Amino acid sequence: MQNLFDKRERSEIFRTRLAEGMLRSGINRSELARRTGADRSTVAQLLSDDVGRLPNAHLAACCAQVLGVSADWLLGLTDRPERPGDVIAAAVSVTQAARAAWDDELLDWHREAAGYKIRHVPATLPDMLKTEDTLRWEYERTLGKTAEQAIGAMQDRLALMRQNQSDFELAVSLGELHAFAAGQGYYRGLPAGVRRDQLITMANSARDFFPSLRLFLFDSRRIFSAPISVFGPLVGVVYIGRFYLAFRSRDRVRMLTEQFDALVREAEVDARDAGDWLQDLAEAI
16 A cells, blocks of 8 residues: 655755755845745755644745756655756667777776676677687778777777676677678678687687676577666667667666676577687688
8 A cells, every 4th residue: 555644754854955955056035036046944944843844845846946856856756866867868868889899988988897797798709819810891881991999999898808807798699799700791701810810819718708708609500688787777779770779777688787687598508619610610610
């Protein structure tokens, strides 16, 4: 059964939160009275411990608007002080995604989540495990001479693993790896030697960095995933091409974490066996 506050409890919540909102926004009693059109005595009564007065709906809405909070929060109907539109803006953001491994926003999320587990489903192969030759081939058309920056970013992420600041879990599609090995689709034109060296590098990384790095290989015919990254409990990101959709609300981050966990459960190749599987794929080229 829903807990209903009596008038005194409600007025105490309103008084406490009104005072908190005024402190946060730097607004005193006189300014609040002026901007809401209320008498100073009315504002004083709302803030008084003894009176226990509640405002009418109009004044409550005016106070909320002036203080930049929600009227529901002032009245104790929610624990979130943000207004509905602000809640949405805080929970999800749309950020332009550069076609680059050193995207500033992406690196900021990595730094923010230092110490937390980072989970990632890449759009192609994981940038942090790509060789310099693969990065140069991949970025030369769109980024010209700036491929060195991509290489530097890849080295920075490997350094995070070596410093044990974060554990990394990566989930890569088997179909993506078979296409890479065959030089098909996105990878058409990539020399066989580069492809072989790339797979050997991934195989070595999967073995050398385990368990700080765990690489799971899944069959996208059985379970599909868009490119996502989950930075601990802090941020969940969906990559859609030109933009990132970044979620900070706890339930949305949990949903993306559950998506990644499903890929791990359904993985055709476990992280312990990924290195040997990639080595066999490389030797078949």
